[in-house]
Amino acid sequence: MRDDRIVRLDDLQIDLGRQQVERAGVQLALGGLSFRLLAYLLGQGDRVVGFDELIEAVWAPAVVGEETVTQRVKLLRQALGDDGRRPRYIRSVRGQGYQLCATPRVVAAESQVVSSRSWKAWTRWMPALVGLLVIAFAGILASSRRDAVRAPVTRPGAAASPAGETELQRARYYARIGQDANNERAIALFETVLSTRPENVDARLGLSRALSARMCLYNRGAGSIERAESLARAVLERDADNSAAHDALAYAYDCRGLIDSAIAEYERAVALEPVARFDSRASVAYLYMVKGRLADALQANVEIADHRGDLRFYDIQVARNLELLGFVAEAERRYAQSFRLYPDSVYSNAAWPRCLYLQGRLAEAEAALDQALQRPLHPELQILRGELALLRGERNAAHAAFAQAHALRPGTSWPDTLVHLYVDGGPDQDWMAAQATRIRAAIAAGERAPDMFIELGMLELGRGRREAALDALDAAIAAGFTDRAYLQISPLFHELAGEPRMAAAIDRIGQQVARERERVLAADWLPPDLLSAVRASP
Template sequence: MTRFRLDDLAIDVPRQRVERDGLPLDVSGLSFRLLEYLLEQGQRVVGFDELIERVWAPAVVNEETVTQRVRLLRQALGDDGRNPRYLRSVRGRGYQLCAMPSRVDESRADAKPRRFALRGVVLACIALGLLAAAIVGSKQRSTDARPASPPSALLQRAAYYAGIGQRDDNERAIALYRQRLQEAPDDREAMIGLSRAFSADACLYNGDAAQLDRAQAMAERVIAADSRNAAAHVALGYSYDCRGRIDDALRGYERALSLEPSNDAARASAAYLYERRGRLADALAANLAVRDPSRARFLPIQIAGNLDLLGYTAAAESRYRRSFQLYPDNVFSNLAWPAFLMRHGRNAEAQAALDEAMTRGTDHAGLQLLAAELAWLRGDRDAARAAAARAVALRPQGSFPRTVESMLAPVRPPAAALHARAESLRAGLREGSDPVDGLDAALLLETAGDRDAGLAALSQAIAAGYRDAAYLRASPLFAGLRRSPRFGEAVAAVDAAVAREREAVRTRKLDVTAGP
């Protein structure tokens, strides 16, 4: 008996399907597993520790993770936590179903759906077998026909934690990869995994920038031993990517694709950098060509970003909103949605979304900078200064947070120091760094009182590929530069470049409605 009724919901456990009035609801993965476990408990109150042990294990998570997943389940069911219909919170104890679920007697169920479900399971098993064979074959080819060895348990656990996408789990992955390398110093898979985890620590979780040196060294060590190892080139590209060295990162990703054209992680990473270089049509084409979205963690946000810059605002909005709902533990989902709202002048909505994002345990310098901008827009300079200071504390090695802090400071730093930092950023931009460095330099020069030089730096960023005209028009950071007629000329250059990219999208017949 593996079918349930819960109020007006029909739940088919083997098919992982939830329906209301015959229409399917989007409940899958961990949300479905949580619902299934609660159904098995009837109306018993289920505590946090029990849910963690029975639903999340062997992963180690906290109560906030459970709370976030319950929120996602409620959203998928159309439930309201303040007036629940299906699942209620029991303060200090856990969660309880609002009604007693009933089991459906399958002996009375129509036989045809059961045969169909069984056929689906068989086909799924065949498909999984073929996929496993393909993966094994790929791994055997990539090791120059050496005898395959059984995977290390440490390596499996490390990869599991690295894939969760949270800081604590990434730290666990680093520790496990290091343990594996202690017992097998030449394990290339462990070195590649450790390289990626080092980069993620610095790039995603506000870690020490020195981790990027370690990440680069680890990837280069594998490449020195096996120059055709595509995963190592991806890891090397990622270490450059996190430094803002876009051209070097692109070389790594494109080299990986030349060695392994089916490498979706490399393709999605290259797509992200195509966007940074202003190649919006190339970015969208690459993102849409990803065959396995699970291999590209930020793919929905990347496609939304492409569409937003290209002017397909409604299509971008639906993707940003959905990503924000479905991935509360993804820092970039948490940042992308309120940032989109601010760029389009919807500041009250942006603040509400940011307030929710701040409760999700994914604090990041970008979130704090957005908080500073929104506070500045509503005239609260004290709150803006406090948020900028938190951004600097989270990412002390970053230039942009310090620039925003300088702009908001009651006493500005010496003009000579601001000029020196700006020139260093512009020199890096000439050598292939992120176009955002040009924006950073423009703001430093405006703060130093040299508006003409600031506008020249902004034009340099645009020439290097910066294409977010909406942000330039909306952010309070550029209020001073917007007073110059030359600012309008700079933004017009962005609009013209985007128009060319939009025409390329039409010429290539890219489907702007496709993608996750």
């Protein structure tokens, strides 16, 4: 029986019976498979619909892979006039599938809008139909879909791909869509290619980045970083001007916290291919921010805005840039939106509760943190949890949280220092002195990341050396540290709150940020929408 209901999605009117879509009375060119895809998404309300479910509901009994779904969604968006980078109708949920940006509404004959519960009720036939299809083709789908995921279907008459090329394409695909399991699939596929083609440059560099991401994004495989560096260096030994190799080496340095070395390699990659290496430009923009070059960072972010759809963490990066510049309201809006739309992003999950924390909105930060802890984890979440515990006077709970952060990222120094600082019975003074010596040696060797000086300041405080701690904070500011709100709110530095030198240090940060902010507001590269947003942000 034909369904003759009319559905509203934002400003679209969809006639399911006639398979027509209109906007403001103008019919859009949409039909066939694209309309079936849209109709199924409408039937699911605003929930996230996975790839496998879409394949079964829209394509079965045909055997297709996730890339086919992705391409069809792209065509559907084009027909609707939707922008995947700023979606209005259909958004991508990384590693999961797709979701409508608004709840669809059924328009009744009396022009009344029925409730979402009624909408779900009338669509109950759809899962039943899907169930019949699944039963009818269960034997075919069970065997063939697994093969379809492993390799794309070759069109009749098409030339076969060279040996290993299919695995390389799939490896890139899984690396691009993100999430821990997909990254591991990418690593396995890159390894498969290299087992038969050990000199393949694309596979070497793809594996290098995936190994770095294993630690940097997914908190495991600390030993993978050494191999990631080695793979990138091996390519550079043969081709010193390979921009992708410089980018991969930079990413490995970045994940290890070697900021200056990472900046140099990212800049080299951009210099070799100024247009193509927008990913390197995005990464170095973030590190400019870390080093206090806030206006330079924002300019770089603005220049690559057209590529935001290809940059997984772009929106969070811009939000942090604006936050450090003091445009807090606009930064908060972006953080909140990203936290809502991208629950699988470790950086979105960490950024939103931290934003609330830095504003002193502790109850809201706790609530957001509780929600974030149910999602993919980042060590910063546990560190924030520990700092909030310290503000409540719960030292043991803080130590437990810091220990979990260290377990997530055992190869990094900051969580290790926090664990030793807040251990029951007080810090081990010999360990603290040795750790301070290690950090000073790294600084003397040329690494001057601001966070290294901040960590050194914490160690000196733990050793009871207040003046040395203040010296370290002064050095952090000279190296580019600009997060004034953190020094004011964090319990890690409350002991210095009454020190005149601490007040002077915070004032210096304010003066530096004011200079950067003036550069931004006077710039001719700021787009009108962002300019109006920052001017309206207190």
